[in-house]
Amino acid sequence: MSDKKTAGIPGAELSDDYSADPSIVVYHGELDKQSRILRRGTGFLVPGIVWVALFLALPLVYLTVMSFASRGTYGQVIWSFSLDNLTRLLGYGFFGWSPDNLVIIGRSLLVAVVTTTFCILLSYPLAFFIAARPPKKRGLWLTLILIPFWTNLVIRTYAWYLVLGPDSILTSLAVYLGFIEAGKALYPSAFAVYLGMISTFLPFVALPIYSAVEKLDRSLLEAVTDLYGRGWRTFRHAVLPQTKSGLSVGITLTLVPAMGMFVVPDMLSGARYMLVGNLIQQQFSKTRDWPFGSMVSLSLMALTLVILFITRSREVGEEKRKS
């Protein structure tokens, strides 16, 4: 059983009868040479893996190389490598330092954090509400959250045109309160971008938090109440520790995509409230500066990996502590 040959291969064990030939294994009832089983596995894997490698993994490597190239006068790529794109992202341009790009990065971070925060604040009550429905009705409420999640982003964003347009109830209220002039719409504006972002990402946070809340051990909540804990303290000591995993999934699903989002700011701010996603889009569809666009994309990808790494390593840490 504990032969070196099979070390690290789950489910593979050496057959006693064939111990004369150590290359033969029994893998879940199948008796064959290990190399032959793996050759078959390779056959299964090659089409899919080659596809993903060819159209995503290698292009990402190419994108990394491209980030350090530069743009020619006519938008062509010049393969002389420098850190120019990185310094440009940090604001150092031909005309000296300008905060434009840093403002976009800062704004993206702000939008991502505010969106995530609001989504979390709304998701907990929503999750507790659904968890308190009778078991048969819960599916229906979940479906209500799943449908917007699957609805096309362009349609969902465009829907806000109607709610925020001139003469709508919300707009009339804003006019009445003196926020805007009569006859104007509430979009394009930063306010509209926030509304659009929060409604887009609410299901991303609500669903994982719900699945954590659903499994909540309620006796702990009662224990806190018995110890005269109320409100925030119940949440802090009984709910939060138990829903951490759902919360971290929700944050991961929102924080990064929110920064890369370009549809919502494009449609609801008239491209005036630009985020990193819009900056990337601009380089590829308007100014044709692929190397700089690649550098911005690379930074976004790097940030994604960092956030994933942090949440993953915390999860692994939790599991280790539990066992």
Place this chain on the structure above:
Amino acid sequence: MKKRSNSTLTTFTALFCILFLYVPLLSIAVFSVNASKNGLIWTGFTLDWYMKLFANKYIQRAALNTLFLAVVSTAASTFLGTLSAIGLYRHPWPKPVKRFLDMLMHLPVITPDIVFAVALILVFSLLRTFTGLFEMSMFTMIIGHITFQIAFVALVVYSRLEIIGFDIEEAAYDLYADYKRMLSKVLMPMLIPGIMAGAMLAFTLSLDDFVISFFTAGPKSTTLPLFIYASLRRGVSPEIHALSTIIMLVTVVSVLSIQKVIGTEKAATLIG
């Protein structure tokens, strides 16, 4: 056990969330049957916009494109994704190899949309200079969609493989089945619901996608979301309301059928 109950604030916030999600979407549906062409004032019920919609050549074309894209990419990605899942999770790979392949499989899931699109733009332009093919068109869109669908199909099929376990497979070998027989008579029939769920997810993802399509579409391969996005530049129109309402209805039907096949709980955790 004490009955689960909520405070008023919780209930109020939860219902507010539902309104927040649905008021915009329902407004579209309401205005799609409003007789007034301009402005957001209700002037009476009509189905004219739907009639106009069905007569519009561009919209018909975009609808066909959308469907063609979704069907072709779903078929290809379901095939590739299922093979990958069996290859990766049903063979005795050494741990480091498995970890690497697993990472590669998850790459499309974690890459932000926009970076994904940029990577595709770059690779298509590179392939174009070498082969002369890969002009932005339906062809490149299909490739793009397959690339992100494969991973999702593989993950769904994998979760089904986990549920199936190894017992029945082992029993088949004990009864002298060879691999081919075990695969076709034992594993595949049990795997069908997982493959179906993967295909439905891939189909919905394709219909739902905007960003990848936006960057990889050619002048003749406009899909419905792209059509809507482009026409918004000319302002909102009741025809677009009607079109959006139909797309939303298709979404509702596909969400409900995914749930039928794999269960609500599962459908809710798929994204997580």
